[in-house]
Amino acid sequence: MSGIDLSANMLYGEIPWEIGNLSHVKLLNLSHNSFTGPIPTALANTSPIESLDLSDNELSGPIPWQLTQIWSLEVFSLAYNNLSGCIPNSGQFGSFSMESYVGNANLCNLSQGNQCSPVPGPVQEEDVGEASADPFLCIISATSFVLAFWATVAFVFCHPLGQRVLLQL
Numbered sequence: 001m002s003g004i005d006l007s008a009n010m011l012y013g014e015i016p017w018e019i020g021n022l023s024h025v026k027l028l029n030l031s032h033n034s035f036t037g038p039i040p041t042a043l044a045n046t047s048p049i050e051s052l053d054l055s056d057n058e059l060s061g062p063i064p065w066q067l068t069q070i071w072s073l074e075v076f077s078l079a080y081n082n083l084s085g086c087i088p089n090s091g092q093f094g095s096f097s098m099e100s101y102v103g104n105a106n107l108c109n110l111s112q113g114n115q116c117s118p119v120p121g122p123v124q125e126e127d128v129g130e131a132s133a134d135p136f137l138c139i140i141s142a143t144s145f146v147l148a149f150w151a152t153v154a155f156v157f158c159h160p161l162g163q164r165v166l167l168q169l
Contacts, residue, residue: 003027007053011035015054020045027051031077034058039078041066051075055103058082063107068093076100083107086116 004025012034020042022028026049035057043052044066052070055077062085063078073092080103087093087101087109101107108116156162 003029003051005029006033008032014038015040015043015059017042019043022046023048025049026072029053031055031057036060038062039064039067039083043067044069046070048072053077054081055079056081060084062086063088065090067091079103 002025004022004027007029008031010033011030014037015030015035017040019028020040023046025046028046028049028051031053032055035054037059038061039054039059041064043049044064046052047070049070050072052073053075056079059078059081060083063083065088067073068088068091071092076092076096077100079100083101083104084106085108087107098109101109156165
């Protein structure tokens, strides 16, 4: 078996430590569930794993340093959990972007000088409601709708093809 995707399955409770016995899995996706508790250190035993996604759960505690021993890890996400402490910067962890950790208010990035600094929050997307509040955009949209409506009415009642279609109904 090369991959296990259990994402969005309403799973809850702690991630079982036995998951570390999956020695031939290359992809493990447990995202979008309700897992709680710490990340099992036994995940470090899944050494050929290339993709590990534990995002969008309720995991807590620090990131186990044992995970830095997984050298095959290429894709990794712990985003949107309740993790705390410093992000390890050894092994593959030095190559992951901050997007892998976003949404963990108590998680810190180990910076130069071995000091922990907070992980930046998620990028705020522009509010869709603000764009629709633009009066110029509202006027153009309303005018386009009115013109399209009257063009359709004129076609149906004035053009011979439109009249034939109307009569067939």
